[in-house]
Amino acid sequence: MLASSSGPDAASRAALRLLMRRLPGVSVMDGAASVEPFAASDPPALRAASVIEGTELRAVRVPDFSPEAKSGFGAFLDGTQKVQIIAHHGGMPIVIGTVSAAVRIRVDRRLTTWAQEPPRVERKIYLPLRYLPALAELGADGIQARWPIVDTSTADKSGEYPSQHPAVLLERATRAVDQEREQLEDWMAEAWCAKGATPIFMDGGISRSASVASSSLAVGVIKSHRTLYVEGDALGIVLGLRKGERSSVFRVSPRSRSSVMSWYLRLRGVAGRDPLWGLVRVEVAERERLSDRANEISRWIMAETTPLSLPDGRWDKLAYGVRDCEEFLRAIS
Amino acid sequence: MIEALGRVVATERKPNTPHEFHFWTAISSPVGIGTIVRVDGAQPMDGQIPHIYGIVVEGFSYTDLQSPMHDVLGHDGLPTLAGFASTERAEIRLYTAAVLRQIPEEPLQPVPMGQVFLAEEADVHVALRMDSYLKEGANTGIPVGVYRAGGTDAVIYLDADFLLGPEAAHLNITGVSGLATKTSAVEWLLASLFKHFPEEKGSIAAVCFNVKGPDLCYLDQPGKVEQSDEVLYEKLGVEPRPFQKVEYFAPYTAKGLALNTFRNNEELLDNVTPLTWGLREVLQYAEVLLNKDDIDAKADALIDFITENVVDKEFPPDGILTKNHRVQSFAELDAWFRDILQGLEKKNGESWRTHHVATIRKVRNRLSNISTRCAGLVTDSGAVSDLPFGSFGDKTVYVVDVANLEEDAQDLIFARIVSKLREHLERRDLGVKHLVVFVDELNKYAPGDGPETYVRKMLLDIAERGRYLGLVLFSAQQFRSQVHRRVVGNSGTALFGRMDPDELSTPGYAVLSPATRTKLATLEKGQLMIRHPHFTQPIFVRFPRPAVMQGREGSERYPQSNEISLDAAILRALRPLDPTITLPWVQEITALYTEQEVIRARNATLLARPHDVKAYFSSQFRKIIPAQPAQRPMAGSIRSVPENDPYGF
Numbered sequence: 018m019l020a021s022s023s024g025p026d027a028a029s030r031a032a033l034r035l036l037m038r039r040l041p042g043v044s045v046m047d048g049a050a051s052v053e054p055f056a057a058s059d060p061p062a063l064r065a066a067s068v069i070e071g072t073e074l075r076a077v078r079v080p081d082f083s084p085e086a087k088s089g090f091g092a093f094l095d096g097t098q099k100v101q102i103i104a105h106h107g108g109m110p111i112v113i114g115t116v117s118a119a120v121r122i123r124v125d126r127r128l129t130t131w132a133q134e135p136p137r138v139e140r141k142i143y144l145p146l147r148y149l150p151a152l153a154e155l156g157a158d159g160i161q162a163r164w165p166i167v168d169t170s171t172a173d174k175s176g177e178y179p180s181q182h183p184a185v186l187l188e189r190a191t192r193a194v195d196q197e198r199e200q201l202e203d204w205m206a207e208a209w210c211a212k213g214a215t216p217i218f219m220d221g222g223i224s225r226s227a228s229v230a231s232s233s234l235a236v237g238v239i240k241s242h243r244t245l246y247v248e249g250d251a252l253g254i255v256l257g258l259r260k261g262e263r264s265s266v267f268r269v270s271p272r273s274r275s276s277v278m279s280w281y282l283r284l285r286g287v288a289g290r291d292p293l294w295g296l297v298r299v300e301v302a303e304r305e306r307l308s309d310r311a312n313e314i315s316r317w318i319m320a321e322t323t324p325l326s327l328p329d330g331r332w333d334k335l336a337y338g339v340r341d342c343e344e345f346l347r348a349i350s
Numbered sequence: 351m352i353e354a355l356g357r358v359v360a361t362e363r364k365p366n367t368p369h370e371f372h373f374w375t376a377i378s379s380p381v382g383i384g385t386i387v388r389v390d391g392a393q394p395m396d397g398q399i400p401h402i403y404g405i406v407v408e409g410f411s412y413t414d415l416q417s418p419m420h421d422v423l424g425h426d427g428l429p430t431l432a433g434f435a436s437t438e439r440a441e442i443r444l445y446t447a448a449v450l451r452q453i454p455e456e457p458l459q460p461v462p463m464g465q466v467f468l469a470e471e472a473d474v475h476v477a478l479r480m481d482s483y484l485k486e487g488a489n490t491g492i493p494v495g496v497y498r499a500g501g502t503d504a505v506i507y508l509d510a511d512f513l514l515g516p517e518a519a520h521l522n523i524t525g526v527s528g529l530a531t532k533t534s535a536v537e538w539l540l541a542s543l544f545k546h547f548p549e550e551k552g553s554i555a556a557v558c559f560n561v562k563g564p565d566l567c568y569l570d571q572p573g574k575v576e577q578s579d580e581v582l583y584e585k586l587g588v589e590p591r592p593f594q595k596v597e598y599f600a601p602y603t604a605k606g607l608a609l610n611t612f613r614n615n616e617e618l619l620d621n622v623t624p625l626t627w628g629l630r631e632v633l634q635y636a637e638v639l640l641n642k643d644d645i646d647a648k649a650d651a652l653i654d655f656i657t658e659n660v661v662d663k664e665f666p667p668d669g670i671l672t673k674n675h676r677v678q679s680f681a682e683l684d685a686w687f688r689d690i691l692q693g694l695e696k697k698n699g700e701s702w703r704t705h706h707v708a709t710i711r712k713v714r715n716r717l718s719n720i721s722t723r724c725a726g727l728v729t730d731s732g733a734v735s736d737l738p739f740g741s742f743g744d745k746t747v748y749v750v751d752v753a754n755l756e757e758d759a760q761d762l763i764f765a766r767i768v769s770k771l772r773e774h775l776e777r778r779d780l781g782v783k784h785l786v787v788f789v790d791e792l793n794k795y796a797p798g799d800g801p802e803t804y805v806r807k808m809l810l811d812i813a814e815r816g817r818y819l820g821l822v823l824f825s826a827q828q829f830r831s832q833v834h835r836r837v838v839g840n841s842g843t844a845l846f847g848r849m850d851p852d853e854l855s856t857p858g859y860a861v862l863s864p865a866t867r868t869k870l871a872t873l874e875k876g877q878l879m880i881r882h883p884h885f886t887q888p889i890f891v892r893f894p895r896p897a898v899m900q901g902r903e904g905s906e907r908y909p910q911s912n913e914i915s916l917d918a919a920i921l922r923a924l925r926p927l928d929p930t931i932t933l934p935w936v937q938e939i940t941a942l943y944t945e946q947e948v949i950r951a952r953n954a955t956l957l958a959r960p961h962d963v964k965a966y967f968s969s970q971f972r973k974i975i976p977a978q979p980a981q982r983p984m985a986g987s988i989r990s991v992p993e994n995d996p997y998g999f
Contacts, residue, residue: 084426084434088436123436126435126436126438127438323425323432323434323436324437325421327420327423328416338437341437344414
């Protein structure tokens with residue numbers, strides 16, 4: 018996932034003009050400030066997972082890997098999101114969220130867009146309608162016709178409305194955009210799993226969608242490690258993995274998500290770096306002969322470490338194909 | 351409907367202008383330097399979708415790599431590992447095109463965004479404004495080559511009005527030596543010109559000065575035409591065959607026996623005519639051979655006097671001259687000088703008719719020297735054999751071979767022939783309405799620096815005023831930058847073959863993009879870059895190999911004859927006029943005469959081209975009555991004296 022920021026584009030200017038006609042007193046933000054994604058609400062944590070390859074977690078050298086190794090991935094999937102505060106009204110933030118997702122397939126070693134499901138770009142306006150009575154009275158129909166509106170001031174599951182604090186409303190908007198992006202990614206992933214023919218390298222986990230989590234084509238590669246699925250001695254083993262080594266396979270069963278099998282893989286030498294350097298976690302659907310499968314997919318992922326994704330700061334973990342998706346989406350969204 | 355091959359792009363740092371735009375294409379796109387493309391604008395202007403035609407002048411390729419170091423790191427410093435990467439980096443082909451034409455032409459605006467298409471043949475015609483002179487009923491197009499790009503094969507036409515006048519005229523070709531591109535291009539273009547020159551514009555002929563090598567010596571002999579060239583010939587509407595009407599002219603060697611040309615093989619002599627001039631022809635152009643040190647005002651006055659009052663006139667004895675003179679040759683002129691100088695010496699005089707004796711001696715020395723310096727061309731006898739001024743034939747090539755001559759003789763031939771051509775064209779009695787004069791080695795004959803020469807002045811004159819007369823200069827050289835600017839500047843059409851990189855680095859080529867210059871430095875044989883008044887940018891074309899025998903092949907197949915005996919030379923000269931002439935006959939007729947007399951008889955016969963060659967040739971010799979053995983007269987008997995009459999009574 019790429020969270021990008023940029024100045025006001027044509028789309029945001031159009032949305033602003035629309036709102037200014039509907040909502041007198043709108044205070045326009047200079048430069049349409051972009052918002053960095055909020056840090057996840059969950060704190061960094063260690064969580065135990067059941068090892069399903071052997072009895073205890075250990076380091077496994079990925080066999081038969083060489084620079085000549087071929088990758089089995091035929092496609093890459095990623096999504097992007099952009100959150101821009103374009104105006105305020107009475108202190109209430111008015112936000113435009115843009116989400117996009119695309120599958121890029123590899124043909125003759127070059128990446129191109131999957132023609133069967135073209136990339137999707139969606140834009141919405143995120144407003145706290147509860148605190149913008151003027152707009153609420155006018156109704157959002159006129160705007161909805163051209164710009165879908167998401168109300169960021171709805172009551173939560175417990176029936177409580179969010180505070181009128183602008184920061185709270187902005188966080189709500191950002192989380193809503195985040196969810197939109199995940200839904201778009203899931204939709205794309207499901208489409209690939211239904212129509213695709215080769216394994217797909219997905220940026221992030223695969224467990225949100227049941228059909229994706231059970232597909233043999235989906236391989237999720239997670240770069241962030243706010244939650245480490247190891248405890249005790251196993252943590253040392255994972256953080257001590259050397260380049261070309263993986264951990265034993267374990268099962269990840271998040272709440273309200275599908276269960277998948279997972280393992281850690283060190284893509285690059287860690288000497289002189291922090292322990293998470295070049296470390297990714299892989300998610301695939303549960304299958305038999307899991308060791309062979311883990312080794313094969315690990316070889317594929319390692320084969321994707323060239324070309325480097327520089328100058329992206331995440332180049333130690335970011336596959337070039339995923340970066341290509343992001344660059345593509347940046348160009349069209 | 352053809353597919354778009356690119357899209358116009360513009361950024362603040364690289365904006366489009368009315369004369370230049372940028373576009374990207376797929377990696378596999380058949381676009382290259384010199385490709386002509388069409389942009390279809392997205393927004394109509396005055397109800398018309400704008401079409402912009404451009405030619406690619408620069409290309410860029412880059413990846414998303416920010417630093418070369420990233421690639422090194424990515425492959426652990428081992429280039430061999432780079433080939434194993436599962437994915438190629440994203441790569442762009444970005445091109446810059448120079449605008450050839452915008453439609454509508456007003457208002458002239460920066461090139462808009464739009465799709466880019468490979469130009470088809472019809473697009474090429476519009477892009478190069480050829481549609482203005484390829485109209486039905488008013489077609490003045492002369493095919494010069496085929497533009498090829500992608501799947502497009504389009505004939506490129508020059509406008510005859512801008513190639514031969516009167517709108518513009520002259521053609522100049524530049525290229526490195528040794529590839530035969532310059533000569534081949536001119537040969538091809540002449541063939542095309544003869545085939546396609548519009549009938550209503552009148553007749554056309556060409557005079558080619560062969561200044562080096564044998565390349566122009568076999569224009570009437572068929573050469574090898576490969577299949578790929580046949581395709582080009584068909585496309586260009588020209589038959590792949592040698593020139594049908596070619597006449598060669600060459601002076602004799604210094605000895606005067608054989609013609610001084612690469613084409614003096616006996617099998618090829620039927621259309622080779624000797625080029626010989628006498629005193630009158632040379633005196634008119636004495637300025638060519640005499641430098642400024644030779645000719646001061648006094649000497650000039652004496653030469654004028656000789657030209658006006660002496661040559662071809664009866665010059666009676668005066669106080670100094672002892673006898674009547676009629677000067678028609680260098681030998682007779684020398685006798686005239688000798689008579690004057692002897693007369694002055696006898697009378698101890700210092701001047702004759704206001705001409706000082708020193709001036710007379712100087713002029714005698716310089717003029718007498720001409721026949722030595724231009725031996726083979728200038729005859730002592732005064733015999734003249736010349737180009738057929740006044741009866742030039744339509745679509746005929748006249749080749750004057752001066753390749754083996756001394757520089758002085760080359761200059762004299764060039765100056766006199768061009769002057770005569772000009773005179774006849776001014777009088778409209780040359781025989782043809784348009785005449786192309788081809789001169790190679792302009793670096794030598796019209797250099798940008800160096801002393802002012804008669805030949806350079808003549809070339810400048812043709813370049814600046816020739817088009818009004820129908821006299822068109824096709825010139826060639828290796829280094830355009832070193833040719834006089836007014837000669838190349840007046841050439842409406844310029845062709846460029848493969849160029850020397852040093853030459854390309856001179857300021858004259860700064861208008862070309864680096865990529866275009868690189869392409870020029872690596873052009874294949876048979877490719878040219880063309881600049882023409884209708885084309886706003888240079889265009890690259892291919893032309894077919896000329897269907898004439900190349901110089902090297904011709905000189906191997908028809909080797910040049912070495913110096914031969916007098917009898918053989920006479921036989922070789924006369925046999926084309928009368929095939930029944932044999933060597934024994936020549937030997938019998940010439941046995942009693944001197945070499946000079948025999949050569950004079952040969953020259954007279956060749957000039958007259960009589961019906962009865964044998965009789966005419968024989969009649970040129972003075973009568974020699976064979977010596978009769980003296981008969982002893984019968985001695986009368988001595989009458990005996992009677993013994994008885996001792997006194998004889």
